[in-house]
Amino acid sequence: xxxxxxxxSEQRLPVRRRFKVFEMHMVIYSLVEASTEDExxxxxxxxxxxxxGADPHAGAVFxxxxxxxxxxxxxxxxxxxxxxxTAAPVDSDDGQDMLERGWEATKEEFERNLDRVxxxxxxxxxxxxxxxxxxxxxxxxxxxxxxxPTVFLYNEYANGIRHREQLDRLLEESEELWIVPADVHF
Numbered sequence: 001x002x003x004x005x006x007x008x009s010e011q012r013l014p015v016r017r018r019f020k021v022f023e024m025h026m027v028i029y030s031l032v033e034a035s036t037e038d039e040x041x042x043x044x045x046x047x048x049x050x051x052x053g054a055d056p057h058a059g060a061v062f063x064x065x066x067x068x069x070x071x072x073x074x075x076x077x078x079x080x081x082x083x084x085x086t087a088a089p090v091d092s093d094d095g096q097d098m099l100e101r102g103w104e105a106t107k108e109e110f111e112r113n114l115d116r117v118x119x120x121x122x123x124x125x126x127x128x129x130x131x132x133x134x135x136x137x138x139x140x141x142x143x144x145x146x147x148x149p150t151v152f153l154y155n156e157y158a159n160g161i162r163h164r165e166q167l168d169r170l171l172e173e174s175e176e177l178w179i180v181p182a183d184v185h186f
Contacts, residue, residue, distance in 0.1 A: 044180025
């Protein structure tokens with residue numbers, strides 16, 4: 001039995017209040033090798049297609065995506081987030097801004113979920129965790145996620161970039177790296 005068995009009811013309420021209700025949209029970014037903006041956008045769209053299951057060999061992680069070159073939507077992309085570059089070289093000011101936003105969001109989501117896991121271990125019994133009390137098991141899953149709503153950066157193979165060394169290696173090894181944003185629904 002976990003440390004939270006005695007008096008758990010008083011301790012659970014603060015945990016519940018800290019859970020954040022998510023909007024169902026987020027901006028993610030693909031980091032792709034390309035020599036032109038059009039090539040970067042095309043490769044980025046392929047990454048996003050994989051993440052929404054449009055590729056028959058990939059499972060859907062998100063419901064749909066809208067890139068920032070699309071003008072025909074009133075609920076996603078530019079309509080929701082304003083103007084973002086369609087694609088930008090990573091070493092440009094726009095590219096650095098998007099890279100920083102993507103990395104910081106990934107790091108913050110990891111830390112937020114890790115805190116939830118630590119709280120669950122401290123405050124809930126093993127049985128309560130097993131029942132997913134206060135979405136504890138969900139937090140465990142999110143800490144270990146390779147893609148989805150807690151990962152904001154992806155390489156050109158639609159693999160989530162989950163730690164700084166992985167990102168740094170990609171940045172060092174790539175010669176013409178572009179970043180492509182997309183609004184995704186989950």
